[in-house]
Amino acid sequence: MAEVPLNEAVKGKDVQVEWMPFELRPYPTPTLRPESEYMQRVWAQSVKPLAKRLGLEIELPPISPQPHTHLAFEGYHFAKEHGKGNAYHHRVFVAFFQEGKDIGDLDVLTELARDVGLDADAFRAALEARTYREVHQAALRHAVEEMGITAVPTFVIGPRVFVGLQSKETLERAIAEAEAQAKGGDASGLACGRDGCE
Numbered sequence: 001m002a003e004v005p006l007n008e009a010v011k012g013k014d015v016q017v018e019w020m021p022f023e024l025r026p027y028p029t030p031t032l033r034p035e036s037e038y039m040q041r042v043w044a045q046s047v048k049p050l051a052k053r054l055g056l057e058i059e060l061p062p063i064s065p066q067p068h069t070h071l072a073f074e075g076y077h078f079a080k081e082h083g084k085g086n087a088y089h090h091r092v093f094v095a096f097f098q099e100g101k102d103i104g105d106l107d108v109l110t111e112l113a114r115d116v117g118l119d120a121d122a123f124r125a126a127l128e129a130r131t132y133r134e135v136h137q138a139a140l141r142h143a144v145e146e147m148g149i150t151a152v153p154t155f156v157i158g159p160r161v162f163v164g165l166q167s168k169e170t171l172e173r174a175i176a177e178a179e180a181q182a183k184g185g186d187a188s189g190l191a192c193g194r195d196g197c198e
Contacts, residue, residue: 021140021143023073025066031067034064039060063101067104067105071127072103073139074130074136078113157178158182160177
């Protein structure tokens, strides 16, 4: 569920962006506790410094244990069907990483859906009935089994797969290559990997 910097990189381009769910610890796998030594160390040594470099304000959410996210993802499918998928993604991330809200809680998710202009009653009813459960499970299977995604973030651009954080320039270059190939152009000689494009 990320929008930056890919949305900016694809503006005005003839490319399709597909957001795929990927749950690091799907239910019933236990989730992590923010007070654990591991989480405190990772956030202090990696996440917070990286966020600061990128100009992002994020905090380690205090919810313990961390919530499972299947309902949030099912809510995404509802939002996507109603033309608000990206707005919903963004709102859920802000709620979790900036506001410390429990995105595994149906009441919280319903509030977030309302915030982005979705019909809150219809949203809640869909999540209570688990209307999008199979859609979400199929999307997870596609991400894991067909696309081979094992980490977040992962970007699949044309034939290239980028695992981990990438610069805007790397993504723009890969998008330009994929767009050129789609239009029958020659983008040979450009090789992209985990460290960018050459």
